Amino acid sequence: MAVRAGRRQYEMPLRSELQLCGSVCINIVSEAGASIYSVSPEASKEMPDLDPNLRSAVSIARRVQDPLAELVKIEPKHIGVGMYQHDVSQTLLKATLDSVVEECVSFVGVDINICSEILLRHIAGLNANRAKNIIEWREKNGPFINREQLKEVKGLGPKSFQQCAGFIRFNQEYIKTFCSSKKTELGSHALLTKAGTQGKKKSKPTPCASRQPNPLDQTCIHPESYNIAMRFLSFIGGNASDIGKSDMQTKVNAVIQKEGLEGTAKRLNTTVHTLQLIIDGLTQPEGFDIRTDFDKPDFKRSIVCLEDLSVGTVLTGKVENATPFGVFVDIGVGKAGLIPVRNITEAKLSKVKKRRSLGLGPGERVEVKVLNVDIPRLRITLDLIRVL
Template identity: 55%
Template sequence: MEEPEEWNIIDVVSEKLDIRKNVVENLLRMVEKEECTVPFIARYRKEQTRGMEADKLRKFTETLQDLRDVQKKATSMMKNVEKQGKLDMQVKQSLKCAQTIDELNHVYAPYKGDKKHSLADRARALGLEEASKFLLEHPKEKINLRIWVRKGVEGRSTLSDVEKGVRHLICDFIAKHPSTLEQVRKIFQNHYMMLESKVSTVKLKSEADLSSKVSQQKQTSKDESDHKYQLYYNFRCQISKLKSYQVLAINRGEAQKQLTVKVLISDRIEDSFIHWYKLRWLRDVKHDKVRDILLPCIEDSYNRLIKPLVLRKARSDLTKSAHMASVEVFCRNLRKLLLTAPVRGKAVLGVDPGFKNGCKCAILSSTGNVILATDIFNLRQPLQERMGKLRQLYQNHKFEVVGIGNGTACRETEQFISTFIKHVGNPNLVYCIVNEDGASIYSVTKEAETEMPNLDPNLRSAVSIARRLQDPLVELVKIEPKHLGVGMYQHDIASNMLKAALNSVVVDCVTLVGVDLNVAGPSLLSHVAGLKAGQVKKILDWRKKNGKFINRQQLLEVPGIGAKTYEQCAGFMRISQKNVQDHENCIIVDDDSTDETIVGRKRKNKFTGKTRSEKKRRIVEHTPNLLDQTWIHPEAYEVTKK
């Protein structure tokens, strides 16, 4: 039987994600060599990806990163084993053929140098590795294990001790052989396994203790709190048919010691693997004595080493796929929230409802940039008093829409606003409920303090609610996605994984809508694909110093923005022609070149007497470009004009 060769990353990615190999090659080049971002590839390199969407491109980058991590870790492990002087061809090939971190750890376990040694480690320390290698490499020859017996040496003093040590080494060797790992990947598939969950013995014992110690009322309360796990007290399902929410619920129940969970492998599959195992390692054996040693090794190797690896991998893959599905739900909900249609050109009254501290109000201008007025009214005040305060605000500022936060006292505030609108009698005055998740957190951030330094944090949340109505995307990018209340089980998912996925959705939404380069603040610019925090700061500093951008080409004059950054981010920038009509169309740039128009005069050096130019400056002409307000990339301007 031929031994499996080292895997190729193009083949593995193509198989895992069902992508053509030539497309994988194009993506590898763009992601790793050209350092293109996902939004840029999704929009401007469709011909090279066969129109792949951003979500699938992101799955590609995640899979690629996982496989690169495996390759990197395998190389590191080989170096460590080589330092120990134990790197032979079998170990090297096993590490190179591993496709997951679990497989790498399985192969590398004997070389970790842990204080807790395995049975094979102890046998190896006794010097029995030579005997096990001879037995495996010469299956047709008869072997006499008595020559390895050493009187007075614990573990080698009798023939049975030597045989036991040799068996442990053989078990370890065949369990970590590349052909074994390859066969494990082929045979043990999810549709051949079942997941079973039962009520845990810890819970049963605690319930028995509680029933004798606590009152009936407390016991009832306890039962209600655990009701959510009752569906899984006697649960059994094929792994391939499990829903992601079921996996997450079972994992949480197991972590809280409410459930005991097992993965069961089909007897037919186990028999099939053991049959292959025997055929692989016993086919050349000619002597009964050697067969008597190897046969128990095969069964022990499967039960003690292979089966636990398969079960761990099944649970790990199940949890990983459930987390990915959960993150997809988060991303889908967040995308819908960010791309909610804005209410433009209307003055808005934002109301953050509450009983204890009253209802905080803020009126914003039609552009959202100016806070016209703020006030607070209490729902416990007499109706006429509240009505008079709100009527005064309406008469002074003529707001057209009322946005009510959906928090505490939302329903009572809605009834009051509805009554107020009836009294006003203006059919164009309307109200709506706004999701206020994260508004209170944003109100105490440094960014909110910078934007509204003289405003109380309670009133800032009302401003945030009004702005969410006027332009949801611009306002919501200021808040961490995990605070927006767009999914479930967020505390069970790795925070780095969730944060990266949600931030990528924000980037997708920002790049889809586009960013006005002359209006956008730091929060919006920081989510433009291809821009880093330092570059965002330099863009803002440049804008503050030189005024508005006239065209996209001026981005290249910002310090820190090179050709590669410009290529990646320019297509997502917009320059509204309304904002640059009255702006000067030239800018003076410091330069050392001699082929431009130089502004300056000659002067003598007082030490050398030679004349030299003052600091040279060139006048660069800039004119607005109509294409700068579209999603067309600057690289396609010439084609577009033609």
């Protein structure tokens, strides 16, 4: 797979590459903000030995793997949020954009043991200092075993813990492997001590020996609701080790079908909303990511630059920007094409995407047909076929 941005200097190498290797696929990735990121303090810290151009390339490639984790490193206004972003209050714009980013990160959740400091800053209840302290704690003490350990982080008080705990995730397999290896090391050390240095005091066990992983930490269930979650597990005859498995879904369905959601909530002395969150957390597979249901990236093979286009070609693309006179769509040739507003009609919009206006929003995937290509002026005119 070759990853390309909208930069013209990448077009010829990729075209030659495709001619030499017909099986190469190209993923269209927006380069918005990559240049700004490449000269930022965060990029210098992450990749101190790389040239800014290479940092940009790395950033663009990472967006294929995990767009959210990479794009949070860039101020939202630098990613391209519209033509008129400079005409509004910059303070209000920043506050609104930051709020949206925080909401997105919270919905997805973060793995506390692999996430970056910048990603942590966008979790509710955390700021730059607390995020930095979490990373320092992790580097000093090793991976977090459970959510309770967050309380040991400097500057992270009860209120901050309450706000952020539900958005922190743990990879249970990784935690179990880590704890097993630590126990093995402890066992070998204890055997050596007993054989060679009898009479000396035994060394204190490491924190891992006294702290156990909690399967509920891999879910969206907040620690405040762990009590209710355990009572619900007992009520359905389930076990915490079965979280995310098909058996758990079967047991939950059987009880809810018999007792009803409201009836079960009353039995557990909780609200229907809390119970539903607990059910979601227990039944979602391990490592569940809300983004799995999102649209997959577009992969292309032959059309990589303006010269490859011809009138009548049908392509898929993503809306890049919307204006009063039309919509610009990234079709993966280094230059966005324009769908004139007269070509956006109600009949071409899907029923589920009907709205008060006929405008298309940034990020929407569309199928388009090329109406005209003006290579000298770098202009592409498109017709909207349908919204995907």
